[in-house]
Amino acid sequence: MNASQQIRENEALRYIVVEGPIGVGKTSLAKRLADSYASELILERAEENPFLERFYRNSRAAALPTQLFFLLQRARQIEQIRQRDMFSPVRIADFLLQKDRLFAELNLDASELAIYDQVAQMLEIEAPEPDLVIYLQAPVPVLLRRIAGRGLPYEQYIDAGYLERLGEAYARFFYNFDDAPLLIVNAAAIDPIRRDSDYRQLLETIANVKRGRHFYNPAVDTTR
16 A cells, blocks of 8 residues: 555544745645645635735735735635535645744734734634644755745745744744644755655655654755
8 A cells, every 4th residue: 555545544634734934845745745645735825915925025014914814814714624525535735724823923013913813813713623734844045945946926025034033933833833743844855846756755754644743854865
């Protein structure tokens, strides 16, 4: 039985979330996993946020509307998840609802954060708990290179300082994360989207995660 079949037949893995900072490859990996598992794909769809480019140009001027748009978008997505057929063998998402406040804390001042929290409390979002979270990590130079490579216009305003702060925020968040089994992946050392061998090895690792915290840190092949 291959890794994809193992996961499809593992009733404990019904909802898998791929997370990580901007540029790390979470959406690309989520799409490939969804293809492998013939599963429903739930995407963050950041490109639908009309305030995002303004935020990257001038974060202080557009931080609050950017975060509120994402919060309301998440609320709609979570409600859609709850209303859909729950008999799909696996669901793959490229966002974790809890990380929304991570961004809010990073980008909003105290008064803006208070408004954000009030709206979040009124929405009363109850996200389904994932059966596995895959947290992709990579250093800032790798993130910048990948962001430049995919060429999205609104992302070209992202600077190294912001990615550094974001990476630190993600590290703090997942250091204390115990809501679901967690697989921490060194995404700088592998390319599971373009290299099938890397993807197969990652699939095997995912299929064998049962509970607790796990690390996948393959050695870098300098001949590639």
